[in-house]
Amino acid sequence: MSKYSLDYLDHLESEAIHIFREVAGQFERPALLFSGGKDSITLVQLALKAFRPGKFPFPLVHIDTGHNFPEALEYRDQLAKTLGEKLIVRNVEDTIKAKHLTEPKGKFASRNALQTYTLLDTIEEFKFDACIGGARRDEEKARAKERIFSVRDEFGQWDPKLQRPELWNTYNGRITKGENVRVFPISNWTELDVWNYIRREKIELPSIYFSHEREVIDHEGQLVAVSDFIKLDDTDKVLRKKVRYRTVGDMTCTAAVESHASNIDDIISEITATKTSERGETRIDDKVSEAAMEDRKKNGYF
Amino acid sequence: MDLLRFITAGSVDDGKSTLIGRLLYDSKSIMIDQLEAIEKQSKNKEQGEIDLALLTDGLRAEREQGITIDVAYKYFSTPKRKFIIADAPGHIQYTRNMVTGASTADLAIILIDARNGVVEQTRRHSIIASLLNIPHVVVAINKMDLVDYSQDVYNNIVIDYAEVAKSLGLKDVTYIPISAMFGDNIVEKSPKLSWYEGTSLLNFLESVEVDKDINLTDPRFPVQYVIRPQTEELHDYRGYAGKVISGIYRTGDAITVLPSGHTSTIKSIEHNGKEVEEVFAPQSAILHLEDDIDISRGDIIVKSDNLPKLTQELDVVLCWMDNKPLVTGNKYLLQINSRLVRSVVKEIEYKLDVNTLQKTDATSATLNDVIKVKIKTASPIPYDSYSELRENGGAILIDETSHVTVGACMIQ
Ligand SMILES: Nc1nc2c(ncn2[C@@H]2O[C@H](COP(=O)(O)OP(=O)(O)OP(=O)(O)O)[C@@H](O)[C@H]2O)c(=O)[nH]1
Ligand SMILES: [Mg+2]
Numbered sequence: 135m136s137k138y139s140l141d142y143l144d145h146l147e148s149e150a151i152h153i154f155r156e157v158a159g160q161f162e163r164p165a166l167l168f169s170g171g172k173d174s175i176t177l178v179q180l181a182l183k184a185f186r187p188g189k190f191p192f193p194l195v196h197i198d199t200g201h202n203f204p205e206a207l208e209y210r211d212q213l214a215k216t217l218g219e220k221l222i223v224r225n226v227e228d229t230i231k232a233k234h235l236t237e238p239k240g241k242f243a244s245r246n247a248l249q250t251y252t253l254l255d256t257i258e259e260f261k262f263d264a265c266i267g268g269a270r271r272d273e274e275k276a277r278a279k280e281r282i283f284s285v286r287d288e289f290g291q292w293d294p295k296l297q298r299p300e301l302w303n304t305y306n307g308r309i310t311k312g313e314n315v316r317v318f319p320i321s322n323w324t325e326l327d328v329w330n331y332i333r334r335e336k337i338e339l340p341s342i343y344f345s346h347e348r349e350v351i352d353h354e355g356q357l358v359a360v361s362d363f364i365k366l367d368d369t370d371k372v373l374r375k376k377v378r379y380r381t382v383g384d385m386t387c388t389a390a391v392e393s394h395a396s397n398i399d400d401i402i403s404e405i406t407a408t409k410t411s412e413r414g415e416t417r418i419d420d421k422v423s424e425a426a427m428e429d430r431k432k433n434g435y436f
Numbered sequence: 437m438d439l440l441r442f443i444t445a446g447s448v449d450d451g452k453s454t455l456i457g458r459l460l461y462d463s464k465s466i467m468i469d470q471l472e473a474i475e476k477q478s479k480n481k482e483q484g485e486i487d488l489a490l491l492t493d494g495l496r497a498e499r500e501q502g503i504t505i506d507v508a509y510k511y512f513s514t515p516k517r518k519f520i521i522a523d524a525p526g527h528i529q530y531t532r533n534m535v536t537g538a539s540t541a542d543l544a545i546i547l548i549d550a551r552n553g554v555v556e557q558t559r560r561h562s563i564i565a566s567l568l569n570i571p572h573v574v575v576a577i578n579k580m581d582l583v584d585y586s587q588d589v590y591n592n593i594v595i596d597y598a599e600v601a602k603s604l605g606l607k608d609v610t611y612i613p614i615s616a617m618f619g620d621n622i623v624e625k626s627p628k629l630s631w632y633e634g635t636s637l638l639n640f641l642e643s644v645e646v647d648k649d650i651n652l653t654d655p656r657f658p659v660q661y662v663i664r665p666q667t668e669e670l671h672d673y674r675g676y677a678g679k680v681i682s683g684i685y686r687t688g689d690a691i692t693v694l695p696s697g698h699t700s701t702i703k704s705i706e707h708n709g710k711e712v713e714e715v716f717a718p719q720s721a722i723l724h725l726e727d728d729i730d731i732s733r734g735d736i737i738v739k740s741d742n743l744p745k746l747t748q749e750l751d752v753v754l755c756w757m758d759n760k761p762l763v764t765g766n767k768y769l770l771q772i773n774s775r776l777v778r779s780v781v782k783e784i785e786y787k788l789d790v791n792t793l794q795k796t797d798a799t800s801a802t803l804n805d806v807i808k809v810k811i812k813t814a815s816p817i818p819y820d821s822y823s824e825l826r827e828n829g830g831a832i833l834i835d836e837t838s839h840v841t842v843g844a845c846m847i848q
Contacts, residue, residue, distance in 0.1 A: 136647065138650075138652055138684070138716050139438065139647045140438075140718070140719070141437060141438070142437050142438060142439040142518045144719070145439050145718065146439075147720075148679060148718050148719050148720045149718075151679070151720040152660070152679045152720055155660040155661045155677050155678070155679075155720070156660060156774070158660070158661045159660045159661045159733045159774060182709070183708050183709060183720075184677070184720070185663060185677075186709055187663070187665050187670055187673060188663040188664065188665045188675075189665065191661075271509045271511075272510075272511050274494075275491075275492075275494025275508070276494050276495065278492070278494050278508045278509050278510065279494055279495060279506050279507065279508050279509075281536075294495050294497075294505075294506065295495075295497060295505060295506075297506055297533070298840055298841045299532045299533070299535060299536045299757050299832075299841045299844065300536050300539075300841070301535065301536060301539040301830065301832050301841070301844050302539045302540060302826075302827075302830050303540070303679075303773075304771055304772070304773065304830065304831070304832050306771065306832060306834055306839070306841045308769070308834055308839040309839055310839060321509070322509065322511075322520055324511045408467075409467060409468045410467050410468055410469050411467035411469055411470055414467060414468075414469030414470065415469070428494070428495060428496055
């Protein structure tokens with residue numbers, strides 16, 4: 135290898151920094167959608183590299199479902215403070231009240247779909263023209279199709295059959311008033327790339343990513359944390375298990391994996407060896423239909 | 437570990453999606469739950485086989501019709517290399533999506549159905565591969581199982597394609613007979629194709645050299661954003677943020693800013709928050725100059741001893757990608773890296789006939805046409821010819837009213 139060849143992680147990093155700066159250069163009111171999960175934490179690290187010693191040219195925005203892991207919220211507030219960057223939180227709870235939305239029912243009543251309402255309202259409230267998100271193309275088959283600059287109409291809808299051509303690294307962020315662009319700087323990263331990057335950059339993560347003891351129930355082979363947000367049946371057996379989370383979403387729709395991995399090296403070994411995909415193992419909400427993600431995206435989801 | 441980006445191209449149903457499914461399957465890059473999902477959906481289960489194309493055809497409309505509509509990106513790695521695959525649609529209607537996937541590719545796999553040989557869409561995708569200057573081309577002659585693994589069939593297609601490659605000036609072309617469906621010559625060499633002397637497809641993908649495709653000799657740094665913290669302790673800080681798209685920059689280098697022509701010297705360079713002596717393509721960085729000159733987004737910082745061309749009249753080979761036709765005299769925004777200017781298409785010199793590869797007269801162009809045009813820009817554009825430096829020779833045209841990307845420009 136010559137002195138001038140780069141590791142694949144360096145390629146991905148530089149591509150992402152370039153995308154961040156294109157957002158800063160092309161839009162007037164961008165926002166970074168921050169969930170407290172490892173992908174959005176990676177985005178923050180990349181934003182630091184793109185803009186320090188300057189400030190971020192955008193606030194961090196969290197759409198809070200009210201069903202989050204307390205560890206993730208704690209991490210979020212701490213991070214915003216350490217960074218000295220602006221954090222905007224908008225609550226799904228408030229949208230439900232103001233708009234008289236119907237709370238989903240059932241055992242794992244998930245507010246995942248309701249997030250879209252709060253997101254679209256927040257976009258309107260702040261007139262955001264670009265929303266940066268941590269979605270990766272390896273996560274899901276509809277995401278595998280999405281552009282890096284993905285244009286949404288005024289209802290936030292994605293039209294997968296009418297995407298703009300996107301050539302080279304030239305991103306067209308021009309939009310009509312009311313439209314917005316979702317931007318995905320880590321589109322080309324895989325789950326393992328993110329973990330390797332977190333290790334390389336020594337990025338701190340919320341504690342739930344590491345093995346810990348937790349009360350869970352076994353739901354069709356998936357381990358769901360016992361919390362105020364799920365309704366236990368009489369037949370449910372509460373188990374105490376050593377688990378970690380592979381993704382961090384709502385407590386109602388994210389499953390844990392049994393694991394003793396307490397540091398990042400162990401996590402990477404486990405993920406390298408795993409035979410199940412990230413979403414397959416941890417998402418309870420994707421199993422509803424074959425095209426669940428495509429449908430949610432068409433309706434304005436992240 | 438290094439990175440190879442490749443695209444699969446070729447006509448409808450030639451087996452592009454199946455090939456990718458096969459590569460992922462045989463290299464054990466498919467997770468159990470994903471496999472279960474496509475097993476459930478596979479329609480032709482007569483022989484208990486799964487439809488590997490379902491792995492990349494992720495949209496509902498694609499699954500319903502059994503065709504690919506837009507590019508899907510897939511990822512896998514072997515101990516030797518990491519791969520980013522773009523699975524392009526073969527259907528002519530979706531050619532612009534193929535162009536999207538091809539524009540970032542280091543290598544194109546052009547599939548040919550052994551039963552049909554070279555067809556119009558094979559030529560169209562080959563033209564695009566050649567226009568986009570994709571450094572390496574693999575011609576995969578697929579469905580060999582349906583022609584009894586015949587060496588004659590293979591040889592005849594190679595002869596036909598070699599002519600296309602020659603007239604298009606495709607440089608590095610490699611031919612491999614395969615069956616995507618049965619995995620012949622994909623990961624392992626197939627005994628059914630023992631007459632074939634080359635390596636398997638995966639073996640080739642792992643070994644093709646791509647590092648030297650990165651240009652380290654012509655330094656180009658388009659400014660994306662100016663960082664000015666304006667805090668007390670960083671009062672005078674002014675950093676030009678961008679990506680080195682080609683070449684190498686070192687502190688002390690004499691530089692010129694274009695299009696203004698101002699000159700200065702590189703005072704310092706930041707890479708990932710640290711001061712460094714040099715940065716090279718494709719690293720992102722922040723440059724600091726000795727002099728306080730007016731620089732903003734859209735300017736390009738180059739080395740004074742290696743200047744790009746600078747004009748307002750561009751000769752361009754254009755792939756037209758809009759449903760509305762292009763008519764001489766139409767105005768568009770032209771974006772080249774971070775630079776955005778108004779422009780007008782002055783005249784159409786010729787249109788390329790996809791079948792004969794002949795130049796024909798034209799006054800307008802419609803979706804998927806490849807044409808040669810003259811474009812005049814409202815202000816000067818610093819550029820390099822696409823064939824010499826694709827990083828600074830490719831531009832897009834944007835419709836000013838719909839904001840859609842309507843054209844891909846390869847500047848001559
Ligand atoms: N017998 C045989 N059939 C194949 C082979 N490769 C692909 N096919 C079949 O050819 C059909 C088309 O395959 P796809 O992979 O969907 O073709 P494609 O090139 O991706 O098509 P578009 O993306 O729509 O342009 C499917 O029915 C495949 O099962 C092969 O090697 N042998
Ligand atoms: Mg296909």
